[in-house]
Amino acid sequence: MKTIDAHLHIGQPGVFFAPETTPAQLLAGMDRLGIGAAICTDHHAITEGCAATLAELHRVYEESGGRIYYFAVFHPGRAEADLHAMTEALHWPGFAGIKMHPSFHRTPADSPAYAPVWRFADAHGLTIMTHSWSVSEYNAVQQLSVPARFETYVQSFPNARLVLGHCGGRGREQADAIRMARDYPQVYVDIAGDVFDMRLIERLAPIADKVLFGSDYPWLDLSANLTRILLADIPSSAKARMLRDNALKVYRLDGVAC
Amino acid sequence: MTTTTLECLIDERRAMVQQLRFFDAGLWLGPPVGFPNAEEVSPSRLDETMRAYHLTGGLVSHWRGKTLSAQDGNQALLEALDDMDEKVYAVLTGLPLLPGDAGPLPGLGTPPPRLRGVRLFPRSHNYPLTDWCVGTLCEWLINQRMPLFLWHTEIDWPSLYQLARTFPQLALVIETQVQKILYHTRPLFTLLRDCANVHVELSNFAGQGFIEYVAREVGTARLIYGSFLPMCDPWVPIGLILDARLTDEEKRLIAGDNLRRLVGTD
Numbered sequence: 001m002k003t004i005d006a007h008l009h010i011g012q013p014g015v016f017f018a019p020e021t022t023p024a025q026l027l028a029g030m031d032r033l034g035i036g037a038a039i040c041t042d043h044h045a046i047t048e049g050c051a052a053t054l055a056e057l058h059r060v061y062e063e064s065g066g067r068i069y070y071f072a073v074f075h076p077g078r079a080e081a082d083l084h085a086m087t088e089a090l091h092w093p094g095f096a097g098i099k100m101h102p103s104f105h106r107t108p109a110d111s112p113a114y115a116p117v118w119r120f121a122d123a124h125g126l127t128i129m130t131h132s133w134s135v136s137e138y139n140a141v142q143q144l145s146v147p148a149r150f151e152t153y154v155q156s157f158p159n160a161r162l163v164l165g166h167c168g169g170r171g172r173e174q175a176d177a178i179r180m181a182r183d184y185p186q187v188y189v190d191i192a193g194d195v196f197d198m199r200l201i202e203r204l205a206p207i208a209d210k211v212l213f214g215s216d217y218p219w220l221d222l223s224a225n226l227t228r229i230l231l232a233d234i235p236s237s238a239k240a241r242m243l244r245d246n247a248l249k250v251y252r253l254d255g256v257a258c
Numbered sequence: 259m260t261t262t263t264l265e266c267l268i269d270e271r272r273a274m275v276q277q278l279r280f281f282d283a284g285l286w287l288g289p290p291v292g293f294p295n296a297e298e299v300s301p302s303r304l305d306e307t308m309r310a311y312h313l314t315g316g317l318v319s320h321w322r323g324k325t326l327s328a329q330d331g332n333q334a335l336l337e338a339l340d341d342m343d344e345k346v347y348a349v350l351t352g353l354p355l356l357p358g359d360a361g362p363l364p365g366l367g368t369p370p371p372r373l374r375g376v377r378l379f380p381r382s383h384n385y386p387l388t389d390w391c392v393g394t395l396c397e398w399l400i401n402q403r404m405p406l407f408l409w410h411t412e413i414d415w416p417s418l419y420q421l422a423r424t425f426p427q428l429a430l431v432i433e434t435q436v437q438k439i440l441y442h443t444r445p446l447f448t449l450l451r452d453c454a455n456v457h458v459e460l461s462n463f464a465g466q467g468f469i470e471y472v473a474r475e476v477g478t479a480r481l482i483y484g485s486f487l488p489m490c491d492p493w494v495p496i497g498l499i500l501d502a503r504l505t506d507e508e509k510r511l512i513a514g515d516n517l518r519r520l521v522g523t524d
Contacts, residue, residue, distance in 0.1 A: 017443040020467040029466070033501060034267075137292075138437065172294045194438060194462055196490040197295045218466035219440060227497025230268050231275075236261040243264075 002036030004247040004256070005222065007129065007165055007192035007214025010060065010068070011043040018218045023060050023068060029222045030067065037256050038217075039069040039096045039129075039247075046101055049075035051085040054092075061094030066255050071099035071129060076113035083120055090124060096251040097127040097163075102149070103141040104131065109149035118153045121160035127250050129190070132164040134171025142169065147176040154184055161186045161250055163212065166193040167200070178203070181210040188250055191225055191242075192216040201232035201242075208238035212246050274500050275312045281514030281523075282308070282316030282492070283407070283431065283459050284484030285346065287338050291325050292436055296489040301338045304488070308343070311492040313485070314514065315345025317375055317521065319407075323351030324379050332362040339372055347374040347521065349407055353383065354391045365398045374521035375431075377407040380417075387417040389424045396425045405429035405457075405520050411437050415445040422453035429455055429520050434462035435486050443468070450476045457520070459484035460495040460512070469502045469512070478504065481512040482520070 012021055020029070030038060040060075045053040050072040057070035072086045072095060089095050098121055102109040109130065121128050130150065133142040147168045154162055167189040168177030174195070180187045189207075191200065192214030204211045213229055215222045229239055248256065285304060290296040298321075299307065308316065318339070323331025328351040335348055350373055352364045361367060364376045376399060380387045387408075389396070399406055408418070410432055422430055430453075432439075432446065439446065439462060449456050450472060458472065461484045472481055483499065485492035499509050518524050 016440045016465070017447060018466060019471045025467075032503075170293070170295065174295060194440075194464060196462065196464075196486075196494050197293075198488050198491045200295075200491065220464045221466045221468065221498055221501075223497050223501035224464040224494055225497075227271060227500060228491050228493035230264070230271055231493050231497075236264045236268070239264055240261060 002034050003213060003226070003243045004253070005030070005035050005038040005215050005217070006163070006212040006247040006251065007190045008038050008040050008217035009043055009219065010040045013043050013218065021218050023064060026217065027064055027067065029217070033222055033226060035222065037067050037069060037253060039071060039251060041071045041073060041099045045073035046104055049073060049078035049082045051078065051081040054085050054089045058089070058092050058094055066093070069094050069096040069251070069253060071097055073099045073101070074114075074117040076105055076107045076111065079113065079116050083116055086120065093255060096253060097129055100128055100130040102131065102144040103133065106141060106144070108144045110152055114153065118157045118160055122157035125159055126252070127161040127163060129163040129165055132166055132177060133169035134173040136169075136171070146173045147180055148173070151180065154180065154187055158186055161188065163188045163190055163250060165190050165214070166195055167191055167204070170195050170197060178207065181207050188212060188246065190214040192220075194220060194224075201229055202234055205234040205238050208234070208241050209246065211242045212250065213243045271500060272312075275496055277506070278499065278510050278513035280311075280313050280483055280496060281517050282313045282485050282487065283482050283517050284433065284435075284461050284486040285316045285318040286321060286487065286489065287318060287335060288321030288331065289325075290321055290489050293489040299488045301341045305343045305346070307487060311485070311487075311496070313492065315343065315523075316347075317349045317517070318342065318346050319349045319351075319377060323377070324382055328353050328363060328383070329360055336362060336370055347372045347523065349375040349377050352376040352378050352395050354385050355394060365395050369402060373404070374523065375405045375407055379409070379412050381412045387413050387421055389421060392421070393424070396421070396428050400425065400427045403522060405431050407431045407433055409433045409435050410439050410442055410446070411435070415442070415449070419449055419453070422449065422456050426453070426455050429457065431457045431459055431482055431520070433459040433484065438462060440465050447472070447475070450480055456480065457482050457516070460498060461486035461490050464494065464498060469498055470504065473502070473504055473508060478508045478511050479516055482517050483513050
């Protein structure tokens with residue numbers, strides 16, 4: 001009966017001061033805010049790929065009592081090792097989906113370097129959650145993750161679901177994320193991060209079946225995006241889908257007990 | 259998740275919002291720049307929007323004070339203010355004053371009756387944030403008991419630190435727009451620790467546990483609610499305050515009473 005946070009992180013982020021980052025602190029926050037389960041990416045894996053970290057994430061999942069699920073990060077520069085590790089982990093409990101980050105990995109989302117992971121996700125019916133953002137005047141690498149860059153792969157691998165993390169960011173390309181979620185049955189968006197546009201939740205209501213709550217913890221407080229859904233001017237049934245039901249549909253969350 | 263459970267949560271939160279009496283440091287008129295999904299709102303529409311979010315009042319600024327000129331923005335804001343709720347006050351754009359400067363500018367002539375603060379845009383308007391350039395205006399603000407507002411994207415941290423130390427009686431409010439302040443929290447938290455006259459506005463002060471950290475390390479008096487409406491969603495910083503591990507009295511201070519005290523509208 002609780003919320004699912006479908007986009008957060010564990011570990012030290014490195015690029016800013018973060019007073020709370022441990023799984024224990026995360027669980028305490030989840031308990032306080034009524035968040036039953038979460039899906040995390042570890043900062044270590046974003047930098048170095050998932051091969052070195054999946055076993056640790058599996059341990060975190062077990063120690064959390066099956067509440068902190070995890071993404072396996074695909075690093076295009078370490079494709080072979082990452083896919084091997086994902087294959088090994090495919091039947092581990094807690095392995096919820098795959099994470100991509102084209103901006104961080106300096107590899108455009110439409111690069112052929114991502115073909116192996118799309119093929120893998122398609123073959124196994126997995127969900128890819130990706131960083132997506134808008135063109136930025138002050139952060140040039142964000143153009144590597146604009147939503148339209150994912151579209152060819154979406155069309156080529158319809159058995160793989162795609163979640164556009166951060167809903168395409170704060171700029172004009174956000175409209176592409178919403179369009180893709182509306183037009184492709186396998187495409188979703190999450191609202192993790194500081195996409196704090198006024199009335200964004202109301203604008204997403206027509207695609208409420210395709211929207212997932214995420215915090216981006218510890219980049220953002222667990223509560224930052226929670227109240228804006230709870231108090232949004234949309235029907236309660238749409239809020240329930242965003243806060244929980246859609247995550248259960250999209251990710252491998254077998255055993256969610258809350 | 260049943261809708262009944264949700265309805266209870268929603269009702270509880272709405273009741274808490276009303277009890278905390280939010281007073282907003284970041285209301286904006288004029289055409290937004292750099293926020294392609296935001297729309298300009300009229301003064302009457304801004305009043306309506308404030309009511310929808312249970313905001314009891316606040317400080318309003320005008321985009322043209324940055325994007326066009328301080329004088330044009332100030333003129334537009336003072337004209338718009340006549341049509342707005344009486345609990346809404348003005349933050350004018352300031353400049354380092356020189357002989358012959360045209361108004362309306364803070365520091366020239368009698369202050370408008372609803373003026374409660376000044377904002378500087380040193381980067382956009384091409385001057386350094388140093389005491390030899392803005393010191394006269396800082397002294398004027400101290401005499402008027404008004405705070406100085408600054409976007410973090412408009413300053414450099416060494417200059418701000420020096421200014422805060424040079425004018426310890428000047429209340430400074432660091433605003434968390436128009437980019438993430440997250441990446442600058444190490445200098446920000448150091449500044450808050452060393453300078454008791456520095457405050458932080460909350461519209462994008464959203465990192466995990468930041469509010470509790472500042473409350474614990476330097477006190478709740480340094481935290482100021484702001485929405486950056488209509489560019490940003492007022493529920494975000496409202497939610498951060500509602501869910502903070504603080505007492506209701508501390509939340510009430512952050513929600514509005516700290517700002518009311520700073521600008522003298524108690």
